[in-house]
Amino acid sequence: MPVDPKMKILVVDDFSTMRRIVRNLLKELGYTNVDEAEDGAIALQKLNGGGFEFVVTDWNMPNMDGLTLLQTVRSTPSLKYLPVLMITAEAKKENIIAAAQAGASGYIVKPFTSATLAEKLTKIFEKMGQA
Amino acid sequence: MSDFAGMEDLLQDFLQEANDLLSDVDNKLVDLEKMPDDRSLLNDIFRGFHTVKGGAGFLNATELVTLCHLTENLFDKLRNAELHLTPELMDLIMAATKGVRDMFGDLSSGVQPMPAPAELLHALEAVLKGEAVAGVVAAPTVEAAPVVVEAAAPVAAAAGGPDWEALHGAVNGQPPVATGEVITRAEAAAAVPAEKPTNAAFGRRGSDRPTGGGGRRVEERARENTIRVDTSRLDQVLNLSGEIGLTKNRLTSLRADILAGKNDGETLHALDQAVSQLDLLVSDLQNSVMKTRMQPIGRLFQKYPRIARDLARQLGKDVELVLAGEETEVDKTMIEDLADPLIHLIRNAVDHGVEATAERAAAGKSSKSLVRLEARQEGDHIVLIVADDGRGMSAERIRAKAVEKGLISEEEANTLDDRQSFNLILLPGFSTKTEISDVSGRGVGMDVVKTNIQKLNGSIDIRSEPGKGSVFLISLPLTLAILPVLLVLLGDQPFALPLSLVREILPIERDKIQEVGGKSTLVVRGEILPVVSLARLLGWPQERYPEYGVLMQTAERSFILGVDSFAGRDDAVIKSLEDFRPRGVAGVTTLSNGQIVLILDMKELLVDGQHMDIGGRIPALDMG
Numbered sequence: 001m002p003v004d005p006k007m008k009i010l011v012v013d014d015f016s017t018m019r020r021i022v023r024n025l026l027k028e029l030g031y032t033n034v035d036e037a038e039d040g041a042i043a044l045q046k047l048n049g050g051g052f053e054f055v056v057t058d059w060n061m062p063n064m065d066g067l068t069l070l071q072t073v074r075s076t077p078s079l080k081y082l083p084v085l086m087i088t089a090e091a092k093k094e095n096i097i098a099a100a101q102a103g104a105s106g107y108i109v110k111p112f113t114s115a116t117l118a119e120k121l122t123k124i125f126e127k128m129g130q131a
Numbered sequence: 132m133s134d135f136a137g138m139e140d141l142l143q144d145f146l147q148e149a150n151d152l153l154s155d156v157d158n159k160l161v162d163l164e165k166m167p168d169d170r171s172l173l174n175d176i177f178r179g180f181h182t183v184k185g186g187a188g189f190l191n192a193t194e195l196v197t198l199c200h201l202t203e204n205l206f207d208k209l210r211n212a213e214l215h216l217t218p219e220l221m222d223l224i225m226a227a228t229k230g231v232r233d234m235f236g237d238l239s240s241g242v243q244p245m246p247a248p249a250e251l252l253h254a255l256e257a258v259l260k261g262e263a264v265a266g267v268v269a270a271p272t273v274e275a276a277p278v279v280v281e282a283a284a285p286v287a288a289a290a291g292g293p294d295w296e297a298l299h300g301a302v303n304g305q306p307p308v309a310t311g312e313v314i315t316r317a318e319a320a321a322a323v324p325a326e327k328p329t330n331a332a333f334g335r336r337g338s339d340r341p342t343g344g345g346g347r348r349v350e351e352r353a354r355e356n357t358i359r360v361d362t363s364r365l366d367q368v369l370n371l372s373g374e375i376g377l378t379k380n381r382l383t384s385l386r387a388d389i390l391a392g393k394n395d396g397e398t399l400h401a402l403d404q405a406v407s408q409l410d411l412l413v414s415d416l417q418n419s420v421m422k423t424r425m426q427p428i429g430r431l432f433q434k435y436p437r438i439a440r441d442l443a444r445q446l447g448k449d450v451e452l453v454l455a456g457e458e459t460e461v462d463k464t465m466i467e468d469l470a471d472p473l474i475h476l477i478r479n480a481v482d483h484g485v486e487a488t489a490e491r492a493a494a495g496k497s498s499k500s501l502v503r504l505e506a507r508q509e510g511d512h513i514v515l516i517v518a519d520d521g522r523g524m525s526a527e528r529i530r531a532k533a534v535e536k537g538l539i540s541e542e543e544a545n546t547l548d549d550r551q552s553f554n555l556i557l558l559p560g561f562s563t564k565t566e567i568s569d570v571s572g573r574g575v576g577m578d579v580v581k582t583n584i585q586k587l588n589g590s591i592d593i594r595s596e597p598g599k600g601s602v603f604l605i606s607l608p609l610t611l612a613i614l615p616v617l618l619v620l621l622g623d624q625p626f627a628l629p630l631s632l633v634r635e636i637l638p639i640e641r642d643k644i645q646e647v648g649g650k651s652t653l654v655v656r657g658e659i660l661p662v663v664s665l666a667r668l669l670g671w672p673q674e675r676y677p678e679y680g681v682l683m684q685t686a687e688r689s690f691i692l693g694v695d696s697f698a699g700r701d702d703a704v705i706k707s708l709e710d711f712r713p714r715g716v717a718g719v720t721t722l723s724n725g726q727i728v729l730i731l732d733m734k735e736l737l738v739d740g741q742h743m744d745i746g747g748r749i750p751a752l753d754m755g
Contacts, residue, residue, distance in 0.1 A: 014146055014178075014182065015148060015152075015182045015185065015186060016144070016183075017141065017144045017145040017148050017149070018185060018188050018189075020141065020144060021141065021186075021189050024141075040180070050463055060178050060181050060182070061178075062178065089181060089184055089185040089188065099380075110185045110188045110189065111185075111188035111189040111191075
């Protein structure tokens with residue numbers, strides 16, 4: 001799947017170092033049109049502003065966590081089909097179930113390499129292509 | 132060689148952010164002792180460790196991940212009320228927090244942290260295990276609607292690797308439309324992160340850039356030289372730069388007009404306007420640039436409640452450190468240099484200032500002592516206050532002690548008022564406490580506090596009332612980049628003196644000058660002060676007798692500097708003389724008329740003067 005470098009991606013994490021890590025990994029894969037938000041609430045504001053084609057979000061954040069963000073995105077008509085990749089530090093079963101139930105497009109466990117990230121993205125795009 | 136070759140920048144970011152986070156955790160832990168069941172506190176602390184863990188994973192700092200993971204789990208149990216906070220547990224948590232901080236220390240020297248102390252890890256594991264049995268029964272496993280859980284649970288329980296598509300369908304009632312489900316079986320079954328962390332996990336290869344020098348040096352340099360600035364402030368700088376560019380264009384076009392001989396009223400008015408505007412913009416720009424160096428002092432303050440708490444516990448006292456004015460902004464370099472003096476003052480307040488609980492009860496005071504750390508801006512100064520409600524100090528006793536220690540003579544002691552007496556405790560080698568505690572106070576420290584504050588062009592003042600408490604007041608300039616100066620003249624040549632050292636200005640009457648031990652002195656309100664000629668200090672010929680004296684006070688002494696006249700006070704923007712710095716000159720500044728003025732470093736000048744054995748002495752009679 002060819003990378004669309006123009007694709008506008010929102011990286012959501014309360015830890016700015018982590019946003020930078022994810023940003024760097026995305027850059028390594030060729031995605032350069034990346035914006036950041038430091039919690040779910042700010043992310044939602046940015047998403048409602050339009051233009052985003054992909055969201056990579058952390059789970060555990062103040063104000064609005066990643067799961068709530070995901071649920072809100074899925075229940076907002078204009079954002080409903082936006083792909084959301086969840087990042088968390090845990091590979092706990094209940095977390096994964098919760099993410100799946102909320103409609104996560106993918107789930108990735110920290111720490112990860114750019115290769116893993118690429119693999120997740122490819123899978124998500126394949127699914128989208130099929131739909 | 133650093134363990135983090137190629138990722139120093141990221142490590143630096145991580146450490147800065149994680150340190151802030153941990154300080155925040157520290158403070159919340161202090162709050163938690165008061166409100167052990169506060170869920171939002173527990174959540175915040177949990178998230179703190181969780182976030183550090185996440186970042187540490189990318190740095191391959193496995194030992195840090197392990198420690199954070201255990202501590203995080205502990206807080207997970209606390210917030211789910213599976214565990215309850217006991218003093219012993221609190222101590223364990225504090226130990227774990229300290230462990231994390233120690234590991235930050237390792238990381239900042241560019242090495243992977245060693246494992247946490249085995250007993251700490253064992254204790255954490257034991258606590259987690261001891262409660263885990265009961266916890267499993269009580270713990271809710273899935274956060275979702277009950278109906279959904281029932282439908283999904285059998286599927287999930289049936290196999291180690293559940294059918295995610297089916298699960299997804301069962302949950303949503305239909306297959307997802309556009310959002311594909313890519314959660315893999317491997318992950319679902321995995322109880323540990325799927326990828327073993329490797330260097331590549333960082334998203335940047337070690338070979339990406341040359342690794343010059345040892346990691347440690349890189350880290351240290353980076354720590355000193357980086358600053359976090361609110362983007363809106365940078366935007367403002369950018370904006371002003373743009374405006375200045377526009378005004379410059381306007382001036383360029385006006386210059387062309389004027390050079391072409393156009394000098395009618397309208398053109399000159401436009402010129403006047405453009406210059407005024409430029410004036411305004413430049414001073415705005417200066418302010419904005421200065422503001423990028425300003426940081427809220429709260430970032431420094433937040434470390435202290437924990438330090439005060441630990442110390443108080445160690446001493447068996449009940450002390451609360453109350454913070455105020457954390458939002459006050461201070462020049463970044465100053466914040467760094469204030470860290471040690473403030474720690475010392477706080478330790479001093481907790482150790483010497485406040486009484487033991489029994490003593491307070493006997494004095495009819497509340498058992499809990501308050502130590503207040505406050506910052507506020509007063510005009511062009513920042514004022515820092517460390518105040519305690521302890522036993523206070525007796526000026527009488529301090530004077531006696533200073534005489535006993537041979538720091539001042541009996542006669543000198545008799546001339547001191549209370550305020551001056553309190554300041555004696557800032558002298559090197561002073562300590563009124565007979566028994567030495569291992570916490571603070573061996574008679575070293577308070578003088579270092581004073582020296583450090585004076586290095587920042589600040590001053591320190593002490594007030595105290597026996598039985599009521601003591602107050603340490605530190606006054607600092609807003610920034611080190613702009614220095615309020617007194618302009619003095621030698622003949623026509625102006626020199627700038629740091630205003631913070633100037634106590635007063637007085638006329639020098641020749642017949643009042645006394646020769647004591649071959650040195651000129653002047654008695655000011657009972658105080659015998661040496662008179663030093665600026666011309667002599669600079670090695671200039673003494674052309675005439677100085678008419679005015681500037682009473683100056685440096686860390687070591689007070690003296691009167693003889694000068695010819697004054698040209699007023701000014702806010703000097705210091706330009707440093709980096710490669711060419713004559714001794715005794717702190718820098719230069721430019722006056723409004725374009726004249727360049729040297730800013731004098733009095734301390735250096737005095738040392739030089741003594742060294743050359745001229746002592747800046749003014750010969751009493753050999754000049755007219």
